[in-house]
Amino acid sequence: MFGKKYSPVFICLAFILLAAVVIFPLKETTGKDNYYLTLMGDSSTWEIHNYQLKIMPERLIAGDGELHMKDTDEFQSEFFSFDVYAVINNEDRKIQGKSVSGHVNMADMTTGRVEGGTYFNNKGQPITLEDVNEIYAVVEWYDPSKEKQVSEKIVLYG
Template sequence: MSRKNKIVLSLIFSVLVILLSGCSGSEKLNHYYLLLAGESQTWNLSDYEVVLTPEDFKAGYGTLQMKNSNEYISDSFRFETHVVINGEDIIVHSSSFTGPEIDIAEETTGAMESGPYLDENGSPITLNEISNIYMMVEWWDVDKRESMNERIDLFTKSTKEQTFFN
């Protein structure tokens, strides 16, 4: 074998080793992007985003719209986004408004960003550890003169044997 062929063969082998060393298959990238929507008796929530990576947790940028109403005047409005992680219910995002005569018929959620949520071993959680994501909406009903509460379910972990979220 000529010296030139040995060099070419050595280069090809080196490139293959470098390429294949990155394909071990033992490491998973645990990056999840969820675009969620849901509704309750009174509310529609659309375009609510949840981003889960080993580096951070982000939630928000959704729109809450009151069904069948272009305007609804209230004195208070509040929402809380809950995530159930390994059986523990955690409020990850919330916002509230109070004051006289607030139109709450359509509200944007804003957004939040934090570091990752960690499991009992100190490792960042994955989507497999989340069983539910839901939003609680509370507002003052001026006609009924009472505080109203409704739940909007956004994500429930699949109990199917096969799913794309495993």
């Protein structure tokens, strides 16, 4: 008789206790901010697609994007450079760089990937997306038809 009368109360208390044990640790472990962005942008000559940026308190991963020269499938050059910058608290910080010298078709390229430690804001804490004012790429290449090095900026975020 005692068991039937109080069993719904015990079941409810057991459920509440189980929920508390499961939910409260999750709040502690998910308190960190992780940001996953897929970025794209273009300039008069270039377009970037699927550039991945993962900002986590302990590390930053950037890259795995595609860089295409507009209106052509083939462009030969002796020099090519690709750099990505994040403006964090109004300071430009290079997060990825890639360069190629020698005879290369640069019409379609991948950005490569870089993984490293985190960046810190002006309070000494790991950055969050709120600390990032802008993300942009700078593409430089030697243009044989102009006989000079050319540079273009591509805004990816901000």
